[in-house]
Each structure stands twice: as structure tokens, then as C-alpha cells.
Amino acid sequence: MNRFTGKTVLVTGAGSGLGRAIAIAFASEGASVVAAGRTAAPLDETVGLIEAAGGTAAAITTDVTDSAQLRNLVRSTVDRFGSLDVAVNNAGTFRGAVRAGDIEEEDWDAVLRTNVTGVWLAMKHEMAHMKDNGGGVIVNISANLGAHRRIPNAAAYITSKAAVSALTRAAALDHIHQNIRINAVSPGASDAPMSLRPGETTADRAERMKTENPLGRVAEAEEVAAAVLYLASPSAGSVVGADLVIDSGASA
DSSP: OOTTTTOEEEEESTTSHHHHHHHHHHHHTTOEEEEEESOHHHHHHHHHHHHHTTOEEEEEEOOTTOHHHHHHHHHHHHHHHSOOOEEEEOOOOOOOOBOGGGOOHHHHHHHHIIIIIHHHHHHHHHHHHHTTTTOEEEEEEOOSBTTTBOOTTBHHHHHHHHHHHHHHHHHHHHHGGGTEEEEEEEEOSBSSGGGSOTTOOHHHHHHHHHHHSTTSSOBOHHHHHHHHHHHHSGGGTTOOSOEEEESTTTTO
16 A cells, blocks of 8 residues: 555654554655654664665654754754655653652653643644645544543553543644644554563563453554554545544453
8 A cells, every 4th residue: 555655744752662663654655754753863763664665764853842843843844855744743751650649740740741742832833834735634642541541650641641632632623624634543552662561571561461451462563553544544534533542442
């Protein structure tokens, strides 16, 4: 399939995990991909994987908590590849398991600044370009923890991701008349570093998932990426403000 030939796709948090899988998946379907994130080395590795498979990509280091850097990211993306057709706002952080009343203020601020304000700022600059250039598609990566499911000792992360789900739907209503179509994907435990508990190996996680998830396993990163590509594709042309949960049945 080459659903994205001739399109430019921006992916934040593309240096590892789901962000890398999403970037690779878009490139495999013909897109020119900009891999963005805070650290150059893993972004360069993502770009190297894409180019080794015959795809086109560029790495741009960006801190999503910095509005000026995000403005430059969009500008640089358009300068490099001529357009911005799809943006996937995937960058996020988790500051460890702790009870709500014991969260340090700096950790609370850091989680919300990255996971909520970072998504809003990214959309703000992405939409500023899209509304003047025929529209576009935005997919925000939320989580099943938040609007769909709660667990103990993750209040900051849960709050931030519930906000991303709500922000996505609100922005979708605000901007669909500008031909900017916005949706979210909410993964659960997936084959990515963030789903590993401290000291846990992938084998340990696989054993835990046999009883923790109804499906009996984590989602593959490629399965989450496939959902993102669907929402970004013409096949989802009437999908606006959706929040697609991919969590092996954990929040069913």
C-alpha cells in the first residue's frame, strides 16, 4: 500500500517505541517523514532505519514544551519537504508510580507540561500551517489510562492523558471547518519501553500480560501504528474526534 505517497508526515517522540514504529510505517507507505524529539541520536537511528528500507526521512531535534521550537519544527518540515499533511503528536513522559498525594510538584508540572501542553502547542503550530494550506490530519497519541481506565499510583499520567483525549475532541470540533481532521489513538500496554515496570524484562512483561490483559499479550507497536495510519488515511475521511482504544481488552 502507498496511501501516503507525496505526503509529508511529522511524528514527535519518534526516537523510540511507538513513535519510531509510526514513523517507519508512514515511510513504508510512501510518506516523507520528519522524526522529531529531544535527543538527536535516537532520531538519527529512526531515520537510518527508514532510509535503509528505501524511505525518505529527516530528523529534527525539538522539545515539545517549547513553543518557539515547535514553530521552527513546522517551518523546517515544510522547508524540507514542501508540505505538512499529517502530524502525529506522540511525545510523552511518565514520571514513575506514586500516590496522588505524594507526587512532587515538579513531577506533576513536568508530566502535564509535556503530555498536555506539549500536545496543545504542537497542534497550535501544526494547525496554523494547515489552515492556510488546504487542511490536514492530526492524530494525538493518548492512552487507555485516563478517559478509559484508571489504576493506582499513576494520577499525574492519568490526568494528562484524560486531558489529551478531551483536548483532541474539542479541537476536532473547533477546526474541522478548516479541513483539519483530528483524532486520537489510546494505546494500552504495548511493545514499547514505557510499558515495562522498573526492572522488568520483556519476558517478565509477557508473563504478566497473560493474566492482566484479556487478549493475553501487549499490542505490537506495528498494530498501534496501523491504527494511526488508518485515521490519517482517506479511508477515515468521516472520522472526526474519535479516540480509538488499542489495549488488548484491558478497558473493555
